[in-house]
Amino acid sequence: MLVRLRPGLSRVWRGPQTVQIGLTPGRAAVLDGLTPDDARLIEQLNLGLDVRELDAGHVPPGPARGREILGLLAEAGVLLTTRTGRAALARLGTARERLAPDAAAWALSDPDHGDAWQLVEARAGRRVHVVGTGRTANALATCLAAAGVDVSAEQAGTVTPADVCPLGPSQEDLGRSRQQVTGWRIAQARDLPSSRRDASRLPDVVVLVSRSAADAAASVDLHAREIAHLSVVSREADIIVGPLVRPGHGPCLHCLDLHRCDRDPRWAHVLAQLLSAEHQRSAVSTEEVSLSAIAGALAALQVLAELDGRTSPAALGATLEVELPDGLVCHRPWPTHPACACSTLPTRLPPAGLLAGSPVVPPFAPPAPGRAPGARSPHRPATMDT
Numbered sequence: 001m002l003v004r005l006r007p008g009l010s011r012v013w014r015g016p017q018t019v020q021i022g023l024t025p026g027r028a029a030v031l032d033g034l035t036p037d038d039a040r041l042i043e044q045l046n047l048g049l050d051v052r053e054l055d056a057g058h059v060p061p062g063p064a065r066g067r068e069i070l071g072l073l074a075e076a077g078v079l080l081t082t083r084t085g086r087a088a089l090a091r092l093g094t095a096r097e098r099l100a101p102d103a104a105a106w107a108l109s110d111p112d113h114g115d116a117w118q119l120v121e122a123r124a125g126r127r128v129h130v131v132g133t134g135r136t137a138n139a140l141a142t143c144l145a146a147a148g149v150d151v152s153a154e155q156a157g158t159v160t161p162a163d164v165c166p167l168g169p170s171q172e173d174l175g176r177s178r179q180q181v182t183g184w185r186i187a188q189a190r191d192l193p194s195s196r197r198d199a200s201r202l203p204d205v206v207v208l209v210s211r212s213a214a215d216a217a218a219s220v221d222l223h224a225r226e227i228a229h230l231s232v233v234s235r236e237a238d239i240i241v242g243p244l245v246r247p248g249h250g251p252c253l254h255c256l257d258l259h260r261c262d263r264d265p266r267w268a269h270v271l272a273q274l275l276s277a278e279h280q281r282s283a284v285s286t287e288e289v290s291l292s293a294i295a296g297a298l299a300a301l302q303v304l305a306e307l308d309g310r311t312s313p314a315a316l317g318a319t320l321e322v323e324l325p326d327g328l329v330c331h332r333p334w335p336t337h338p339a340c341a342c343s344t345l346p347t348r349l350p351p352a353g354l355l356a357g358s359p360v361v362p363p364f365a366p367p368a369p370g371r372a373p374g375a376r377s378p379h380r381p382a383t384m385d386t
């Protein structure tokens with residue numbers, strides 16, 4: 001058996017007899033009382049060691065002491081004892097070298113995945129469909145493609161200056177079809193053998209990227225087909241990633257609207273206007289370039305967590321809200337709404353304007369103080385916090 005220290009872990013000597021392996025709290029180990037022979041074993045482990053050589057007494061400090069050190073390192077989670085087979089690595093083709101940092105990072109993030117190459121390789125067989133335009137959508141699609149995922153995008157219209165960003169179209173793409181340009185970007189980022197693609201099967205995850213508010217009606221078919229989906233909404237100075245919906249398990253997009261209706265009786269009216277074609281067409285893009293890059297990458301991580309089979313991605317039943325100026329992330333969990341049948345039956349949602357059974361009214365405009373007799377003070381709509 002070949003063993004080695006996990007790739008990517010820094011190895012520093014805190015003194016002649018003390019080594020520290022790893023820098024991240026909770027994932028690092030310190031071994032004290034080491035002899036010079038022990039130190040040679042540590043150096044050997046950085047390159048890889050055949051345990052049979054150790055047991056045969058060919059490697060210092062000998063079988064008993066060596067096994068004791070290996071046991072301590074394994075217990076601390078810094079020793080790699082399994083390796084992905086050559087067949088899986090070969091399937092990554094020339095992308096293997098580019099994906100080496102990803103495998104090293106994911107192996108450190110979750111030691112249960114061994115050297116993580118199997119995890120990375122499995123993503124090449126997973127499909128994600130991204131619906132929506134803008135910088136966040138482009139950053140998300142490009143990140144997923146670079147991670148090896150088979151990504152398709154659904155984008156209307158042509159590239160505008162507001163689409164241009166480091167992870168999306170460039171100035172040279174202005175006026176070209178968004179769908180075509182994003183397809184090129186995806187192909188450029190995902191340098192895997194084409195034999196790994198299978199465009200005929202349904203996507204494993206669909207990402208719905210929208211402006212101002214999520215349209216729960218867009219997720220009805222995904223519920224019926226039991227396809228996991230992630231909502232991403234760019235608002236004015238923040239972007240909301242989530243919830244990640246697993247149909248039949250936890251809150252859906254309709255649940256969130258029902259919660260918002262509970263907190264804000266006018267939410268149905270507000271939502272109908274935000275989702276109207278007129279608003280979507282006329283709203284000025286506020287996808288700040290750094291914020292959209294953060295949100296796109298954050299959304300990509302949520303999708304990868306779902307594809308990798310993690311039990312509880314952060315956006316599962318929750319929204320991750322990133323806002324200017326600092327780009328910090330707020331995690332907001334949401335329960336399933338008791339009036340929503342999403343946990344028991346395929347969801348059939350009414351049009352957004354009918355959520356509260358009321359007609360659309362003019363845009364929300366808080367009255368100014370003293371504007372009219374009996375007018376209330378300006379206030380923040382409850383749903384604008386979510």
Ligand SMILES: [Zn+2]
Nearest residue numbers: 252255340342
């Ligand atoms: Zn629901």
